[in-house]
Amino acid sequence: MLGISLATIGCSSQGEMDRVIERYIRSVQNLDAPRLAEVSAVPMAVEGDSEDRAADRRVQLLETRLDQRFRAHQVQRDTGRLEFEADGLILIQALGLGRGTYYETVTTRRTGPGRWEVIQEVRLAYGSIDLSRLPRGTTIYLMGMPLGKVYRPVLGAEKAAVRRLLERIWLRWDLVHGQEGWRVSGVTVADRPPVVYNDTTRY
Secondary structure: OHHHHHHHHOHHHHHHHHHHHHHHHHHHHOOOHHHHHHHEOOHHHOOOOOOOOOHHHHHHHHHHHHHHHHHHHHHHHHHOEOOOOOOOHHHHHHHOEOOOEEEEEEEEEEEEOOEEEEEEEEEOOHHHOOOOOOOOOOEOOEEEOOOOEEEOOEOOOOOOOOEEEEEEEEEEEEEEEEOOEEEEEEEEEOOOOOEEEEEOOOO
């Protein structure tokens, strides 16, 4: 699959798109508004955005947006249910992209003039996480099904439970190419059934 994609758009373009996605992910995780502004074309990323708006003002708006979305992620996570938007900010944080979760591009395709779709496979591998260094009473967060479900076991509680956890999921990245190069215009869960498994761990 990947070989076909590379042959279609060329290794250089593929590499550029992957690097833009990587920068987008790290900008979200680090709440780095200036860097995110360089790679984002998501309409909702900057509320009230305008071509005439000064660049520094646009970054300020984006910084506010990042802070709002990060706080929303924390609130939603603690209620056990996440809601995802096209900016992907909560989705990226919830999956831990750029924070140890493995992901790779598996397919790409052109969707219009200067527009491409990148599908990435994300492997969560909760079973391989070393929890031995975390103290008793620590709450951990595990993504489950239905999509958006968050399990919150407490280490040391050793409560019996049956959880449907995500093992593998696919993300769809929409990218646009303009005078300033590639930018991310949206990130959502791809239309592919996720891989799930039943977990009965007594944490």
